Structures are given as structure tokens and as C-alpha cells.
Amino acid sequence: MSSVEAQDLASYDLDDWRDRILADPDLILDDRDLMRALIAANDRQMGGNIVDMRGIAMERLENRLDRLEDTHRSVIAAAYENLAGTNQIHRAILRLLDQGEFTGFLKVLATDVAATLRVDRIRLVLESPEATATAAPHVQKLEDVLTIVAPGFVEGYVTGGRPVPHRQVTLRQVGDGSALIFGADADWIKSEALLVLDLGRGRLPAMLVMGAEDPHQFRPSQGTDLLTFFAGVFERLMRRWLD
Helix, strand or coil: CCHHHHHHHHHHHHHHHHHHHHHCCHHHHCCHHHHHHHHHHHHHHHCCCCCCHHHHHHHHHHHHHHHHHHHHHHHHHHHHHHHHHHHHHHHHHHHHHCCCCHHHHHHHHHHHHHHHCCCCEEEEEEECCCCCCCCCCCCCCCCCCEEEECCCHHHHHHHCCCCCCCCCEEEEECCCCHHHHHHHHHHCCCEEEEEEECCCCCCCCEEEEEEECCCCCCCCCCCCHHHHHHHHHHHHHHHHHHC
């Protein structure tokens, strides 16, 4: 190929690209890397002593767009996670509502409900006047889900013995005294959700404890709306059984 032909071809390619860009400027505007290269070339032509306000504005807008995209992805991920959590709570409640007798209700709580909510252990803690700090009655066939404790235990366990207010749901890493609730499993239960239950007038407090081997599954920074709803439904079911 002669030098004249090569020059004609280069001119043709340049004219072709120019015509395409003039016909459809979005080809460049939509290409972030290409826009950066053009702005950088423009800055070099202008020299280092000239402040390109348009370039600065574009860079700020680009950074803002990146932040908006990150926020958008985070919001979508949180929405999907919340929807999945809501479905889990609903399935667990329906499973409890299916039970026709109290023993089956508690057994399903420790098995199917625990699996649905993806926790390693669930224990129902009931205060009883017959229990003391060192001894408590045992309910045969339900010892893997039911723990009987002395009056005042629930309040003391949730607050750590301190005179501080607490919410219905507390999320935290496992603290002292968990062996009384989880028994031998306390060695590997690392985080817990404490759902305080009001069983009605004249009855001692109760607590539903969900334990997880993962120390980060239950953290104080997490939202508790779904577990608060679950606690409200569960305590109403318990009142019916106790009535």
C-alpha cells in the first residue's frame, strides 16, 4: 500500500468516526473512560495554571453518581433481605398455628421453627415459684426446649443484674448464665436473641431465647421489628395454651 493510499484510508477512518460522533454524541457521553481521557487531554492543553471549573464539576457529579449507585445497590439488598426475613417469620408462625396440642407446639418450636428461622437452638424459659437459683423442676420429654427458672431470672438475665430499662427484644453475644438456659450447648452458642414474653395478668414473665453458633448472627446494631412481631404472636399463642 502506498503512502498516499494509507493517508486516504486514515482520512476516511477519521471522517467516518467524526460523522458517527456527530450523528450520535451519546457514543462518547455514555463511555465514562472515554470522557475521562478527553477531559485529561483538555486539561493538558489548557496548562496547569488554569482551573477547569467544568472538569471539577464533572468529577464531582461522577463521584456523586458512584455514591448514588452504591446506595441504590445497598437499598435493594436490604429490601431483599427484609423480604426474606419476613417470609421466614410468617412460615414459622404458620407452623406454630398448625399445632393442635401444647406438647407438639413446643416440639415444633425446637425443630421446624428453629430450622425455618435458621437458628441453632430455641429455648422457652418460664419462671416458676417452685424453682430456685440452684434447682428447678424438669418437664419430661420437653427438656430440650423448656427451661424452668426461679422468679426474677428473666429480668436479671436480660439486664445483667443492672437496674436498666430494656426492650422486648435484645440481640447480643452470649453472656454469663447461658449454661442454665442452653445446658451443655452453651459451650458453642455464641450469640442470642432474647424475646421477653408477657403471658398475661397474674403470670410470671417468660422469655424465648434463640441461640446461634455464629457470634455475629445476633448483634445489637440489627433491627428487631420482625422478631418483635414474632414475640407478640408467640406470647398470644402461649396465653391461649395457658388458658
